[in-house]
Amino acid sequence: MKRKPILAGNWKMFKTRGATKAFVHELAPRVQEAQCRILIAPPFTALAAAASSAQGSGIEIGAQNMHDGLEGAFTGEISAPMLLEAGASFVLLGHSERRHIFNETNEFVRRKILRALEVGLQPLLCIGETEQEREEGRTEAVLQSQLAACLEGISTEGLIVAYEPVWAIGTGKTATPRMAQQAHQFCRGWLQANWGSEIAEKIPILYGGSVNPETIVSLCGMPDIDGALVGGASLDVEKFAHMANLLN
Numbered sequence: 001m002k003r004k005p006i007l008a009g010n011w012k013m014f015k016t017r018g019a020t021k022a023f024v025h026e027l028a029p030r031v032q033e034a035q036c037r038i039l040i041a042p043p044f045t046a047l048a049a050a051a052s053s054a055q056g057s058g059i060e061i062g063a064q065n066m067h068d069g070l071e072g073a074f075t076g077e078i079s080a081p082m083l084l085e086a087g088a089s090f091v092l093l094g095h096s097e098r099r100h101i102f103n104e105t106n107e108f109v110r111r112k113i114l115r116a117l118e119v120g121l122q123p124l125l126c127i128g129e130t131e132q133e134r135e136e137g138r139t140e141a142v143l144q145s146q147l148a149a150c151l152e153g154i155s156t157e158g159l160i161v162a163y164e165p166v167w168a169i170g171t172g173k174t175a176t177p178r179m180a181q182q183a184h185q186f187c188r189g190w191l192q193a194n195w196g197s198e199i200a201e202k203i204p205i206l207y208g209g210s211v212n213p214e215t216i217v218s219l220c221g222m223p224d225i226d227g228a229l230v231g232g233a234s235l236d237v238e239k240f241a242h243m244a245n246l247l248n
């Protein structure tokens with residue numbers, strides 16, 4: 001089955017509202033012919049501006065995180081209905097920076113996924129091993145435990161998964177296409193075993209970790225790699241447009 005490729009940009013804590021609008025206006029005409037889904041996750045404060053600038057372009061706007069509650073006394077947090085109101089259609093959940101810097105657990109990520117699905121935001125679940133876990137030969141065990149815990153009791157065609165080895169994020173070290181394919185194949189196998197082949201074949205699994213215009217084609221040429229989640233290189237409109245036009 002051919003899955004439509006996805007190029008997703010995770011802007012992290014970069015770009016103001018003004019810079020976001022300028023980026024989306026420059027990007028839209030450059031990706032009119034692109035064959036992939038194009039997703040951008042700007043900071044919360046730029047979401048509404050991004051969504052209105054992207055209108056009619058096919059570019060999808062989403063958030064980098066959310067809380068699982070609908071509302072409540074959670075200082076500094078943002079809920080799923082707030083994201084929807086701002087124009088988000090998807091949300092990154094469980095990014096390694098959330099897990100490692102902000103101590104988010106698989107159980108918390110699972111509750112967020114449930115809430116996102118309930119309100120109609122597409123969850124993009126990020127998983128991946130640390131350098132030490134890879135060196136100890138525990139990559140598959142880590143992926144298995146993250147998938148099992150984050151997706152316990154869940155089965156849906158509406159999920160996107162991103163495999164992002166922690167040692168490759170923001171480091172300039174990319175996994176080789178072979179290494180990444182092995183991890184993706186393992187994740188697809190887990191989905192097949194737990195959700196059945198029909199659903200597993202439909203779930204896009206993106207690779208993330210220092211992807212750039214030079215590496216994206218060989219990575220996404222692998223059978224189980226359906227696109228990329230890009231941090232650093234997504235901040236540059238020329239590079240991002242170039243990557244979008246390379247994915248088909």
Ligand code: PGA
Pocket residue numbers: 010164168169170171172208209210211229230231232233
């Ligand atoms: P990077 O970030 O492309 O800068 O490595 C990827 C990510 O954190 O999603």
